[in-house]
Each structure stands twice: as structure tokens, then as C-alpha cells.
Amino acid sequence: xxxxxxxxxxxxxxxxxxxxxxxxxxxxxxxxxxxxxxxxxxxxxxxxxxxxxxxxxxxxxxxxxxxxxxxxxxxxxxxxxxxxxxxxxxxxxxxxxxxxxxxxxxxxxxxxxxxxxxxxxxxxxxxxxxxxxxxxxxxxxxxxxxxx
Amino acid sequence: xxxxxxxxxxxxxxxxxxxxxxxxxxxxxxxxxxxxxxxxxxxxxxxxxxxxxxxxxxxxxxxxxxxxxxxxxxxxxxxxxxxxxxxxxxxxxxxxxxxxxxxxxxxxxxxxxxxxxxxxxxxxxxxxxxxxxxxxxxxxxxxxxxxxxxxxxxxxxxxxxxxxxxxxxxxxxxxxxxxxxxxxxxxxxxxxxxxxxxxxxxxxxxxxxxxxxxxxxxxxxxxxxxxxxxxxxxxxxxxxxxxxxxxxxxxxxxxxxxxxxxxxxxxxxxxxxxxxxxxxxxxxxxxxxxxxxxxxxxxxxxxxxxxxxxxxxxxxxxxxxxxxxxxxxxxxxxxxxxxxxxxxxxxxxxxxxxxxxxxxxxxxxxxxxxxxxxxxxxxxxxxxxxxxxxxxxxxxxxxxxxxxxxxxxxxxxxxxxxxxxxxxxxxxxxxxxxxxxxxxxxxxxxxxxxxxxxxxxxxxxxxxxxxxxxxxxxxxxxxxxxxxxxxxxxxxxxxxxxxxx
Numbered sequence: 191x192x193x194x195x196x197x198x199x200x201x202x203x204x205x206x207x208x209x210x211x212x213x214x215x216x217x218x219x220x221x222x223x224x225x226x227x228x229x230x231x232x233x234x235x236x237x238x239x240x241x242x243x244x245x246x247x248x249x250x251x252x253x254x255x256x257x258x259x260x261x262x263x264x265x266x267x268x269x270x271x272x273x274x275x276x277x278x279x280x281x282x283x284x285x286x287x288x289x290x291x292x293x294x295x296x297x298x299x300x301x302x303x304x305x306x307x308x309x310x311x312x313x314x315x316x317x318x319x320x321x322x323x324x325x326x327x328x329x330x331x332x333x334x335x336x337x338x
Numbered sequence: 339x340x341x342x343x344x345x346x347x348x349x350x351x352x353x354x355x356x357x358x359x360x361x362x363x364x365x366x367x368x369x370x371x372x373x374x375x376x377x378x379x380x381x382x383x384x385x386x387x388x389x390x391x392x393x394x395x396x397x398x399x400x401x402x403x404x405x406x407x408x409x410x411x412x413x414x415x416x417x418x419x420x421x422x423x424x425x426x427x428x429x430x431x432x433x434x435x436x437x438x439x440x441x442x443x444x445x446x447x448x449x450x451x452x453x454x455x456x457x458x459x460x461x462x463x464x465x466x467x468x469x470x471x472x473x474x475x476x477x478x479x480x481x482x483x484x485x486x487x488x489x490x491x492x493x494x495x496x497x498x499x500x501x502x503x504x505x506x507x508x509x510x511x512x513x514x515x516x517x518x519x520x521x522x523x524x525x526x527x528x529x530x531x532x533x534x535x536x537x538x539x540x541x542x543x544x545x546x547x548x549x550x551x552x553x554x555x556x557x558x559x560x561x562x563x564x565x566x567x568x569x570x571x572x573x574x575x576x577x578x579x580x581x582x583x584x585x586x587x588x589x590x591x592x593x594x595x596x597x598x599x600x601x602x603x604x605x606x607x608x609x610x611x612x613x614x615x616x617x618x619x620x621x622x623x624x625x626x627x628x629x630x631x632x633x634x635x636x637x638x639x640x641x642x643x644x645x646x647x648x649x650x651x652x653x654x655x656x657x658x659x660x661x662x663x664x665x666x667x668x669x670x671x672x673x674x675x676x677x678x679x680x681x682x683x684x685x686x687x688x689x690x691x692x693x694x695x696x697x698x699x700x701x702x703x704x705x706x707x708x709x710x711x712x713x714x715x716x717x718x719x720x721x722x723x724x725x726x727x728x729x730x731x732x733x734x735x736x737x738x739x740x741x742x743x744x745x746x747x748x749x750x751x752x753x754x755x756x757x758x759x760x761x762x763x764x765x766x767x768x769x770x771x772x773x774x775x776x777x778x779x780x781x782x783x784x785x786x787x788x789x790x791x792x793x794x795x796x797x798x799x800x801x802x803x804x805x806x807x808x809x810x811x812x813x814x815x816x817x818x819x820x821x822x823x824x825x826x827x828x829x830x831x832x833x834x835x836x837x838x839x
Contacts, residue, residue, distance in 0.1 A: 198769055202509050209516050212531055222799025226523035226530055229787045233516045240509040259768050262562035266764050269558050269736070270757050276740045277753035292740065293733045299561050300729050311730055315737050323741055327392045330748040331741075 194256040195248030202241025210234035265299045272296035284332040285324065289316035341467055344696045348467075351697025352704045357400050360393065361701055364401035365708045366716075368408020371738075373415050373720045374731060375422040376560050379651075381552040382409035383671050384545050385738040388745035395679035396694045400701040402675050406668065407705045410610065410651055411455065411713065414644060415720050418447045427610035427647040430618040434632065434639030441635055445578040445717075450637055451644040452714045453580070454592035458645035459706030461596045462603075462652040466659075466699050470688060473660035476809075477685035480661075482793035483803050487810040489786045491817035492663055495605060497775050498820045507775045510766075514779025515786060517542065525791060537751045542759075544674050544781060546743055546752050548667070550759030551766075551773050553739035557732045558764050578714065588641035591621050595642035599649030604656050605665065610647035617646035652702055658683050659695065663782070667774045670781035 209230055219225030272295035279288035293312035297303075323329045351357060367389070371382040386405050390398035410427065417428040418435035431451065438447040480488070493515075497507035520531045521541025532538040580588070598620065599613035621642040622632050632639050655672075657665045662684030664670040676683050681694070688695045743752045767773065797803035805811060 194769060198506060198509075198771065201769075202513065205513065205516070209519075209531065216528060216530060217526070220799060221794055221801065222797070223795065224525075224791045226526045226528040229790065230516065230519040230530060233512055233519070233783075237509060237512045237516055240505060240512065244505060244509065259770070260562075261765070261768050262558055265558045265561045266761060269554055269561075270760055272736065273554060273740065273753060273757040273760060276737075277750040277757065280740075280744060280750050280753070288740075289737055292737060296733045296736055297729070299558075300732070302729060307730075311733060315734055319737060319741055323388065323745070327389060329388065329741075329745055331744065 192258050193248050194258050195244055197258060199241045199243075199245025199248060203238050203245065204241075206234045206238030206241060210238065268299040269296060272299075281332060282335065284334040284336070285320055286316045286333060287335065289319065340471070344692070345467055345700065347693060348696030348698075348700030351396060351693050352400065352700035357397055357697070357701065358704060358708075360397045360401040361404040361704050362708050362712055364404020364406075365408035365411075365705055365713055368405035368410075369412040369415070369709075369713055369716075369720055370408075370723070372409030372412025373723050374412075374735070375416055375420070375724070375728075376556060377409075377735065378413060378552070379406055379409040380548060380667050380671065381556070381735075382412075383668065384548045384552065385735075385742050387545060387671070387675060388742050390675065391678065391745065395676075395681055395691075396697050398675065398679055399672075399694070399698050400705075402672065403698065403702050404705040404708065406651065407455075407459070407648070407702075407709055408713070410647065411452065411709050412720065414451045414455075415448060415717065416724060418451065418640075419444060419721055420724055427614050427651075429611075430614050430643045431640055433618075434634070434636050437633065437635035438637075438640070443577075443635070446580050446584060446637075447635075447640055448717055449578050449580050449714065450584070450588050450640045452710050453585075454588055454595065454641040454645040455648040456706050456710045457589075457592050458596040458599060458649040459652060460703060461593075462600050462649040463699060463703040463706075465600050465649075465653060466656055466702075467696075469656055470660055470695075470699070473656065474685035474688050477661045479809065481807075482789040482796065484807060484809045484813070486786065486789040486793055486804060487813040488661065488663060489782050489789065491813045492657075492665065493775075493779060493782055493786075494817045495820055496666070496778050498824045504821075504824055507772055510771055510773075510775040511779035514776040514781075515783035517547075517776075518780045518783030519787070524788070537749075542755065542780075543746050543752060544670060544777070545746055546756050547759050547763075547780060548671065548777060549739045549743055550756040551763035551777075553735060554756065554760035555764035555767055557735065558760070559767055560728065561732070578717070584637060587637045591617075591624075591638040591642035592645040594620060594624075595645030596649045599646035600653045602646075603650030603653035610650045610654075613646040613650035614643035617642040648706070655698075655702070659687060659698075660685055663785075664778070667777040667781075670777060673781065 213227040213230040213234060216227030217225035218227040218231060272292045275295055276288045276292040279291055290312040293315065294308055297308045320333055324331050324333060352361070367386055368382055371377055371385060372379065383402060383405055390401050393401065413428040414431050414435070416422050417432035418439050421432050421436040435447045435451065438444065493511045494508070497504060497511055518541065520538060522528070522539045523530050529539065595617040598617050602613040602616060603610070618639060621638045624638070654665050654669055657663045658669045658672060662682070664673050673683050681687060681691070739756070740753055743756045744750060746752050763773065793803055794801070805814070
């Protein structure tokens, strides 16, 4: 069984190690003349130290048995995918296409399908966004696919 | 009187019809988004930030302050009507507010919340006006080593007051500091952790991380928790204005809440949530002068905490405006907003642009007035919003977040980053790690580094310079005492109770 605290400690240590490793590739310098790597190295040491303490405490304390929560993998995947779709589409295909994809993909993350309702939502949202952000406050964002 | 002249100057700015309009739009939009379950002030401000880009600095800040109060009020509305506090500061409002609503007195509860907030807002505005000048004068005595001490102690205090496990909160703070080092090092011009990606030269934007965690990752979490996705039945609102005896019952608690909130709001990381909890437990200890019991619809249980959280929301501007240090994540967002308009938060704002400074303070009061005069009558509209199913809401929230992130640089790269931080943030949330300390560390990180490097450069590497002045020593002492108190068993127990609530 995976203990929550052990995982938290490990994550801190791993992230700290990643930053420390790359900070060492930079010029570190001295206390009086810190190079770009000095501060990140110190902070990475702090984070790594805290992670190590959390990890050690969880391994020593047998009574602490907080289990890791169930993770909503499918929800995470769908929501992230819809954000990525919007990011990929907004410049080449414009706000309308990007919004329609965002709404249709993210809709899969919750139960119940109603294509018509989802389409109406997508159209209402993209029209409102176009009016408020692009026409209203002059945001630079393509609305429709650029031809050529 | 200096202060009177300043307040007059402020009112002259804030009461311009154009700025009043922005204050109202801010309150309106803030309430509109803030009333949606699960969206607190931080997410609301992040989403609405692009609306303020095109305005002049004073108008933009006035509108943002309006959004902030609106979002907070929206959160209270949701707490009272459907017992779904949108953010931690309205958790206690839900206890008695929802009970009142179930007894058919939803209108009284909402009016109590708005009126005590207004009272608190008025007093807190005066408090800021009085405190700002002396504090800013102190700030001018700060050198790099004092600022370093301030930032460090501020970060530690913020974790002490947050309600997660202390060591993990501190870990999250420094993780935030670590992430903030990504980008070009301003002193040497060297790239750090960018791996040659040009778009990362400026580092990550605060808004990207805030939206990824409080927008996207929060949605993933909500979808997991509420599988039904249906709207909730809401009680009807009948009478809005409280009777005279009800007004009398709320004045005392509201005044005590204001005092508590004003003080707690100034502390780093304290802010609205702690203030409302503190006020609720104070009111419970006061002699009960008849009326309903606590937990069953006591007006004092709404008036106190609502006054406290509003006062705290307001006085949390003090460290930002006088010391240039954001004391919580919402204020960090304000820093970003000020930077966009080329305003460097700190003691110089007051002298360099007095109309802006006092205008902002006066507009806080104007924003509160808007909430009572224009927003309260609209409460029926807000309540209707609560019946919109989450299935329609979350795609809308996602679109707002995507557009907000895109607008930072008019580029989609930031949206890809947000997707990355959504995954990382969701995993951290799932592990019950607190996100606000991470954001605060991220914001204060660059200032922490800059002041540390400057202090040690001036002293030629002599570390003792960090402890050389009385101001620094006093700051470190405050930090040390706070941590010691936290580790003390009796207070730890209280923290755990708050965390469980």
C-alpha cells in the first residue's frame, strides 16, 4: 500500500534533484558574487531536504497510513486534451473551431450525451467570446480559419 | 488634516462617473463568476483579468478591486443559498446562513452579509488610509537585507496560517520559489532551466499557473466529486431588508468582526479565511442575547464572519501598497495586474501617483457601496445562476480560462503550459498538498533572490549583513515565534479543527 507522505516526500526530492542537477551546469559563483546557479541550488537543497524529512518520517512512523486518493485519470486526460486541442487550433483555425472542439471534448468528462445541447453551448460561448473579447476589447485572436 | 485631503483626492478619482461604472462592472462580473460553485476570488480575477487590459491604470485597478469584492460576495451568496461555499472564507457563512435560508429567511441572511460587509469595508478603508503613510515611511528604511528578511518571514508566516501540515506547506512555498527561477537570470543574462525554449525566457506567468490549478485542475476534481452534475434546488427569497431589531443584532458582531479582520488581513497568508473563522469562534463565546442559536441560523454567525472576511480582504492591500509585498495569492495577482500597467507596487506608488493610490483606496469603499446598492437587488439573478447544471458550466469556465491565458501574450504557447500545469497541479491537489503557498512562493521568489544577491554583493559575501539591522532581527523574531507557536500542541489542535471543517 502506497503511503501518501512517502509519495509527497519522494516528489519533493525528485523535483529538487532535477533542478539541482541543472543548476550545477550553470555558473554557481560565490556568496559575494552569486552566479545564476547559486540561488536555485540553495532552494533545491531546501526543497530536497524537506522532502527527505517527510519521506523519512513516513518510513519511520508506521501509524501514519494515509492512503493516496483515487485519481480521476479519465477526467484529467479529457480536460487536458480539450485544453491542448484549443491551444493547437486557435491560431490556425480561429476561435469558433477551437471553442467547438474544446466544448465537445471536455463534454466527455461528465456523464450524459446530448449532441444538440453541446453544439448550442459551443456556438453560444464562441459567439459571446468573439463579441466580448475580440470585438469588445480588441484582443488579437483569429475568429475563423485563415485561408492561404 | 492630511488624511482628509488624501481621502478627498481619492474620492475625486473613484467617484468619477467612468470609474464608478468600472467599479460596478467589476462587482457585477465578479459576482457573476464568483457565485458559481467552486470558483473563488483567485480564479475569478484570473479569468476576468483580460477585461482590464485596455483600461487606464486607475480604472483597471478599480475594476479589479470591484471584481475581488464581487467574487467574495458571490461566494457568500452561494454559501447561504445552497450551502456550497465557493472558497474557504465563506465556509463559516454557510453554517448559519444556510440554516436561515431553509427557514425562509434567505433574504435576511443575504442582506446581513451585504450590510455587515459594507460596514466592515467602510471602516477598513479608513484603517488603510490612516495606516498607509506611516507604513510606507517604514518601508523607505528597508534595504536589500531587510527586504530579504521581510519576504522570507512573510513566506513562513503564510504557511503557518494556512491549514495544511506545516512542513508540507513550507515545502510547497520553496517549490514555488524554485519554479520561479525558470527563465533568464536578470543579473547575468544566462538562461536557467529553459532548455533553449525561447518562450520560456521570461519564465512562467503567474496567471498560467493560477488558472491551471484553480481553473482546469479544480474542474477535474469537481467532476470526480459531483457525479450527478445537476443544479441544486434553491430556496426562495422573500423579504430582503432586515427589521430594526435584526439590524441591532448584527451591529455588535459586525464591529468585532471588522476589528479582527482588519488586523488579520495585514498578516501574510492570513487574509479572509482565517479572519472569518476567528470571528465565528469569537461570536460563539459572546453572551447570547436571545435570537437563534449558533448553527441554527444566528445572525451574529453571518454578520461577524462576513464583516471579518471583507475587512481582511481589504486590509490585505496594505502590505502590497506600502511594502510591495503581496500577502496572499489574490494580492500576487494584483501585482501582476499592476505590472501590466507599468506600476511597480511599493511605497513609491503613494508619492509617485497619489491620485491612483488614494483613488484605489476610495474605490474599495465605492466597490462596497456598489455591492449594497446595485448588487443586492440583483440577488435573484445570481441565485438563478446556481440552477445551471455543472455540465454546462465547466466548458464555459474552461473557455474563459483558455482565452485569459491566451491573452497574456496573444499566443497559444501559454495554453500548452497551462495544460502541463493542469496535470501537475491536479496531481498535487490529489495528494492534498496546498496550492496557495506554492503560488505565493512563486511570486515572491524573484524578489527573494534579487534582495539576497544584492545584500550579499554589497557586503562582499559577509552573511552577517542579513542580521545586521534591528528591523531584520525583529522580523526574524516574529517568524520564529509564529513557527514555535504553531508547533505548540494546543494551537496545532485548533489548526486541525479548522482543517477538518
